[in-house]
Amino acid sequence: MGKRIILAIDFDAFYCGVEEKRDPTLVGVPFIVYQKDCIATLSYPARELGLHKLGSVAAAVRAHPHVRLVNGESLAPYREQGKQLWSFVRAALPGCTVERLGLEEMWIDVTALVESNLAALIDADVLFKGISEEVADGLDQGVRLSLTTTAAPEATAGREEFNYSDNEENSVAAPLEMSFLCEDFFFQTPAHVFPASHGATMPAFLQTESTDPDEFYLDFKLYIASHIARELMLRISLGLGYSCSVGVATNKTLAKMVGSLHKPGGLTVLVSSAVQEFMAACHVRKVPYFGAKSRHILQDAMGHDTDRDGDLRVESVLSRYDRPEFVKLYPPGQGDKLWALLQGEDNAPVRETSRVQKQVSIEDTYRELTSIPRAEQALQPLLESLLRQLRIDMIDDDGAWLGFPTVLRLAVRVATGPSTLSNRVSHSHTLTSFAPFYLLPELETNNELTKLAERMRHSLIVPMLHKLCVGQGFRLTGPGPIYFQLLNVAATGVVAHKPVITSAAVKPAPVGPVRSAKPTRPSKKLDFYFTRK
Structure with a gap:
């Protein structure tokens, strides 16, 4: 099996980039995105002041009072933009496998795309004419490189077209151009090269001491990939307004590592023969x-x-x-x-990230959450955030579920003291016994969403919280030290097809003695509950 060609994308100071799009006055100024008193991330002008991630916000403000602060407690805007970036990249390189790592990092396997371009250049009989030091007349106009492979029509089924405009009312969806004119192809790679002594010009980049043609063609593929990566970076910048750094190498680990050498906005390609030299350093x-x-x-x-x-x-x-x-x-x-x-070896394949997530999770940590009633109240904003995030991740633009969560999970860390270490414990409840949850796509106002979160809190979450507290030895009423360190709510158990409401959800079990036996009602599908009266 031949070497693969992998791009690793890391969006520079991603949270800051999102905030700069929301508030353009932040561009070029030192600011901090904080969560509680912790610096979650910070702009590059703030980093030039000597501030660092995970530092104290209070200490940073004392040292630099002019630094602006942006509350980053809610991850919803970052998750939404991360999903948009992923969709953009998939649309820009149809036929390539794209794997997400967190919100702002991706791996892209461009092997087939690069090999397709290499074959086209060879067929056109222009490839080796441009390798000499003296570029022939007519070749200095560059070549047109494709961004799609012959496998793209099958591989891109279900991939959405991308809309460049931020104004949804006045925008028209259109597919991205699937090729580009690479004017400097016969001159040099647009990337930093490791090692720098190797050279970035086309003849220098393709020099190899090996007589094996596979080694030569491997570097040629990396060379082509660097031009494709530069075009992708340009499209991301012009289309979405984000800066990113990209590494080009023969596996995921090397691409990720080399991509961090020239941040922000850097593109770095690792020559295949320099892997050991790179790792040693x-x-x-x-x-x-x-x-x-x-x-x-x-x-x-x-x-x-x-x-x-x-x-x-x-x-x-x-x-x-x-x-x-x-x-x-x-x-x-x-x-x-x-x-x-x-050794720089990594055989892990790039795995296509599913459009449907396996779960959606929201959590927060606390210092002064010292009673069960207060914890019950703290769960309300978490549930509201969970429902909003579900609308982003699990519901398409037409209001249809992409996947159906069937389980609601609550996880807590609760201890007897503020500094006592405690393990995370969790409890789950089926969502198919709570039919109103599946009406989420139909909610039109924030007030409706708040009411749904309140119903879920009383019906599902609070009973789970009580069970977890009792299970950890805490009393629901009366005196006793209790410190909630973490609360987490998650919708999991995602299935592809609409689940069936359980019988218990149709008619709750009666309280007290049963007066007469009645036949069990059959399960009803969710369409029964979705019908508006």
Whole structure:
């Protein structure tokens, strides 16, 4: 199996980019997006002041009173924009597999697209005429590169056309142009090249000491991919107004790592022969999947302490251990994976992200939530946020469900003291026993949504909260210390087809003795409840 060509996209200071679109006066000024007293992210002008993520907002304001503050407690606008960006990229590169990582990162497998362009260039008999140092007349006008492959019609079934306009009333949906004129194709890649000594001009980029033609064509594919990546970055900037950084490499891990070298707005391509050189220069903490626990194991084994973590580079690890010795440091299976990553090897495929999410979850943390009644009230805004997010993620533009959540889950962290560590515990309840939930697409006002959230809170969430508290040894009434550290509500158990309302939802069980036996009513489909009277 040949090497794949992967693009890794990371949108620069994404939360800040969203806020700048909402309030253009923020562009070019230092500002902080905060959640409680924590800096969630900050603009690049704010970073130039020496401020950092996860720092204290109060401390930042004391040091720099002119820094503007933006409340980022609600993730709804960021999730909405993240979904829009993902839709845009899928529409811009039909036929390519796009995998989302969080809200603002994506991997794109452009292997088939690049190979299709390479074959077209060879067929047109213009490819090797432009490789020489002296570009022939007529070739300096560039070439037209395609953004779609021959597999695109089948692969793009169900992909939406994209609308450039922010004004929905005056806009007309139209497909993006599926090719572009690459004027500098025969001159140089528009990207930073690692290693820089390799050269960015076409002849220099394609130089290789190997006599294997596959090595030559692999670099040619990376070269073509860099031009496609630049065009994609330009379309994202012009069409949606976001800046992003992109890495181009032969696997997901390398693309993600090399893409971080020239942020913000940088495009970096890793030459195939320079993988070992690139990895050797990296710090272990920059390698995906090397979390704090994995690094601590390595630090202890190598005699490093936390203060000397800056010395823990891939080169020093590889010079200290061979594979069998390294693998013994970790549980079975984990060591092999980490060792491969240190070598720059990653066989994980880019997996198409489903249009329908597996769950939608909303949570918040607390310091002064010290009673069950207060927790009951705190659940109301969480449920409202959950319903709003469901409208973004689970309901299409025509008001139809993309997928049907069937389970409502509540998770809490509750302790006997403000500093006591506690585990997350959860309880679930079926949503198919609460028919009003499935009327969410029909709600037209915020007041209707608030009322639905209130009904769900009283009917479903509060009973679950009481069960969790009792299960953790807390009394529902009376004195006793109780500290809620976290509340989370989630809609899960998503199914593709409309579920059936349970019998219990049609007629609640009677309270008290049963006077007469009645036949059980059959289950009714949700269409029965969707009908307006």
